Amino acid sequence: MPSKMSNFFRNMSWRNYIVYIAFIFVFIFFSIYLSDAGFLTAGNLMSIARQTAMITIMAVAMTFVISTGEIDLSVGSTAALSAMTTALTLQAGMGIVAAVIVGLATGFIIGAINGLLVSKVLIPSFLVTLAMMEVGRGIAMWITGTAPVPILHDTYIFLFGSGDILGIPVLLIWTIIIAVIGFILLNKTPFGRQTLATGGNEKAALFTGIKTARIKLSVFIFTGTMAGLAGMLYAGRLEAGRYTFGQGDELSVITAVILGGTSLAGGVGSVIGTVIGSIMIGTINNGLILMGLDVSQQMIVLGIILILAVTFGKKSKST
């Protein structure tokens, strides 16, 4: 019993490290086991980085939402819609600047609607963002009647998709930029502090003069906008807007955040943990494909690794 009580608090500490340990473990395992299959090649590592970029970017922002004790299920749909609006803007020949503005604005607006409904109308965020998940993807399907919108704009494709700068994929650069911004925002600014306070004890935060409603609105807008960016990156990478982009991403994103040590109950958040969590899942997926497993086997093994990673981290802590 006492161990139960104290575990409750100790959770915090294991959560802070487990994902790093698990990641290193997974990485070393694949490096050895798949040494012949090219796991450790620069090319493969870059492709892991590219494939996880969108999830990581959305997850960094989601860390804020979850830190306030809320949730956002609409990120995948927002990404899809933003990919569509960006692609349509480019198709209309309005240029890259307009396209970027439109793409980000799409995310911003969805985030703002989510945020207002959660913080002002006080509807549970699960319901709000689930509804928005439907509406967003519905609109993304509907604007072109499910047709994909090709992107032929080379600069756009370079900057938001397949470009390399000094050998580093632009997608990785975007990931790093957002991760750094997220880290600083959460750990070094009053806004981050207020976010954690809002999630830690909303009443107390309110009483300390923190406008918790505004904080919640802001984190939803941030997440919406980052989902918009992720959508633009999907569009750049696949050279098209398509309404199916990002389907199911909400679960991957939330998993990355939780794996990274952020608590669904709010009040605790780790951007670095989130980034590692996201990359770890990407690495496992990559490794399992390289091992030549079936989809079914991949699913089974991924699930087991997730559980083991967390369990193992716990055990090593309580000794």
Place this chain on the structure above:
Amino acid sequence: MPSKMSNFFRNMSWRNYIVYIAFIFVFIFFSIYLSDAGFLTAGNLMSIARQTAMITIMAVAMTFVISTGEIDLSVGSTAALSAMTTALTLQAGMGIVAAVIVGLATGFIIGAINGLLVSKVLIPSFLVTLAMMEVGRGIAMWITGTAPVPILHDTYIFLFGSGDILGIPVLLIWTIIIAVIGFILLNKTPFGRQTLATGGNEKAALFTGIKTARIKLSVFIFTGTMAGLAGMLYAGRLEAGRYTFGQGDELSVITAVILGGTSLAGGVGSVIGTVIGSIMIGTINNGLILMGLDVSQQMIVLGIILILAVTFGKKSKST
């Protein structure tokens, strides 16, 4: 601000009624608007009942999990796996009793594993059940290499799928049985009280002699078993086991529960609310298809109705 504080508590009350008001509203609207399209025919109402049966059954059980402050994302996969094991048992000619036992046991075991990992190993339920969602579906794919398993057992199909007893679909009968059991369990038994207490304040519950770990284990087992039953009903209705059954059901199930007034934070739960929530979503889906809307339009309208339903309920309350 003061209204914010008190809204926090008032949430409890609007949540208790909003779903009923919204449901009545939706129902009346479709009855009038779709009077020519056969919405109100007995056949159509029975189809709604049949189509929502599995979600409702899983949602009733999920109400318990969410009431303890946990979550179960693995229900859809559990249903798929249980449909497979049931179908395989029937295919092997082992008879309906064996099939039922195997199907329920499949759910029971998955629920027990979830429950143990959450309550004993103390891993966050979101991660545990997300991992189980992968593993469960992975196994369901893997046992037959994605091939569906046809069911030719007429009695089974009658009892768990397409049968009618005195003009009432068996699926509706199953739904009613489980809803009644769930209602009594949550509201009339010590177990239900202990479930709500565990979700309301785990420490206080523990101090009151409630074995919260055992309660959590029990609710996961209950949910797993009910997901098993839902899988058996899928199998009966579709006359086969197939690994894709129940994909995405976790979100529908959780939505029904939350719409019904159960709080994700735990401590509050309403089985009747859940049932109405589930039927309401089923009714909306049905009505929108009858209206001849595209999937994209259906998604948009469903999302908007969800938000309106909740907002409208709130407004009517605060006047």
Place this chain on the structure above:
Amino acid sequence: GSGNDSTNGEGGSESGDTNFTGSIKINENISEEVEIKSEGPKGEVATSATSLELTEEEVKEIQEGDYTAAIAMHYAGNDWARAQIEGLEATFEKMGIEVLAVTDGQFSVEKQMADIETILARQPDILVSIPVDPVSSAGAYRQAVQEGVHVVFMDNVPEGFEPGDDYVSVVSADNYGNGVLAAEILAEELGEEGDIGVIYHDADFFVTGQRVEAFEKTIEENYPNINIQARNGIANPEDGESVASAMLTKDSDLDGMFVVWDVPAEGALAAIRSAGQDDMKVTTIDLGTNVAIDIAGEGNIVGLGAQLPYEQGVAEAILAGYSLLGKEAPSYVAVPATRVTRDNLLETWELVYNQEAPSEVKSKME
């Protein structure tokens, strides 16, 4: 779709009551000679869709019936489905048949079953549908049959269903033939030798299964110097990129690749670009906009086997008309597979979609 409908008559396509007069056939530009390689669900030989026709009188008779139809797709979110629905809707309109609803099963058997049950409340005369799974969706279709609905299938038939008794006919896109075409094009481009990878659909799904089977069989039997070195499965179309890039990591010396349909092929293209494998040759099936742009721009995709979904839709509508008239319908009709390479891209686009290629494709051709 309107443009160059291959109908022998004149008429507007305003909504409401049709005033179309004339006979209805599928596009005459489709060669009648192409061999149909897929076999019917009962092993029957295919009847070519080119032989179907509703005469002017027959059309008129149908128009007077004020019939209604419902379309239950397995999935409605790609170019193929859209073209198929357009073909159906346009043809039904000519026949004066109102389409009550188009549903999207989103690859879920239970959703599709619910969809069908629901639209039966509107008592349509005709149901055109592609089952998500032939094994587990029989129940809903059986209910439709019992209610006297004329059922026409696309591509696949629920288990235990008998043509004539239970359903009118099934119109197939000759997926097998498309798999063969994809193999042949890839083999030609590789000079009949080299190592290739196959990205298949890791699911029990009739249509995609046939394609891969045809592709692999063709390569193995006809091109002994081509070696299928890597095989990886995808569960969802979004997996194209991650699977392809892992494949390229492991076997960096692949010369060619076959991807089971166009959407994952787009992801594979992204992976190939990142890996810098500019001379990789890829074939796939289905002429989506983005793969068409890649073909036009002389990218990695060297060609593909295309279905003719619009015409398939037309054929299905015609067969529904047969059934309404009590006219004997062939039990298995196939719309031939079409070989698409850069040379015939613009022409086949029109054949596939019944409209001109979009400007993006055309501009890349120049």
Place this chain on the structure above:
Amino acid sequence: MSQIALQMKGINKAFSGVKVLKKVNFEVGKGETHALMGGNGAGKSTLMKILTGVYTLDSGEIIIDGKSVEINNPNDSNQAGVAMIFQEFSLIPKLTVAQNIYLNREPRTNLGFIDDSKMNAETQRLLDELDLHIKATDLVEDISVGYWQMTEIVKAISNNAKIVIMDEPTSTLSLKETEKLFDMIDNLRKKGITIIYISHRMDEIFKVCDRITILRDGENVITERLSELTMDDVVQHIIGGKLKRTFVWEPREVDYTKPPLLEVRNLQSGDKVKNVSFDLYRGEILGFAGLMGSGRSETVRALFGIDKIRQGTVCIDGKEIVVNNPMDAMKLGLALVPEDRREQGLILEHSVKENMILPILKKVSNKFFVQERKVSEVVKDYIQRLNIKTDNEDKIISLLSGGNQQKVVLSKWLANSPDILILDEPTSGVDIGAKSEILKVIRELADQGKSVIVISSEITELLAVSDRLIIYHQGTIANSIPRENLKAEEDVEIAIQNV
């Protein structure tokens, strides 16, 4: 009194139709320490929540420094220089002490980022200045509850509050910490800070306050200089009736010749309980006295199966028992009223009824179902017996006043009619009238042959009920003193301090 710092005039407040404050007037002078007293549910906290913007008033006026102010939210109140040390705390557990103290006004670097090092250094300086032995970088959830209080006070003064409200600040403090708090109050007073001090403890009020305002049932009773009043006057005004002679000890018969009911030998648990042995006899009320952290709570937690017993034996009726969890303990006839009612005692979002019946679910159920009729009977009975102030039995418990919440926790366990009742700070936050009722209930139980252990930091109270006192010192038992050997509080204090 030279200047008026705060005036609240004709304040009315009702919650869903129930009037809680009726035309209350409240006036505090600058630099004075003003006591606000009244029974549980009299409306003290509500009045202060209006001042701090948690609730808005229905009608009335607030004047601060001669200016009429409108307070609609906590920010308005902060702006006006008011800070409240809450009865329920307003700290963020997962942030550090420094982060809490500087929340929403963090020092910035030139780049606009939070200057953590400056913030930590500044906080540490404040803490050291006040002789508080905690680190600025400790997480609040890791420090003892007593220090939460201190952190709140530091937060208030570092925010330059002119009026500091303390709502039952000592209810979670040890003697030593209480002393420290009084020093702090002295300090504040010297700085000209006005303090509004809410408490149920008479001695404290007379020790630190200049004037007093007493409320009863939401109405003004009296505002007066404390020097003009005796303790009996105050009590009388609070309970509004004749003074019951409450805290007077009456010798009781305990048969010490019979074997003890509970025998604890060489108990070790956690790092606080090092070696504890004692006996508890049938019908005996045993008081636990000691400093905070001396291991009293930990001892009873171990006995109740919450913490693991590392070593030692526990016997009931001479039979050794094994207790692995509270359920086991309950089966053996034990009950524990925990020290922290909000964390350990109550499910705040649940109703009075639901909270009360949790331990007795079995008793109010037949084989399968909870019997609502029985539930209602029990609940009504206890609401009456302990005089719990609630609109009805379905009221959400967090809406009850603090003292009434405590009464619910108590009745929850009384209802289980245990053989051995353990009470850890049972009267924390309970008003003077109810305190005597609770003490009476304890005596009645003992008279029925039940055994009771009482842990309390109020020595007056311990002396009033105990048949025997055990003095704790650093996880061991230093002494066991029969009540009749103790004459005055000082005797106990000496026993606690000088072991």
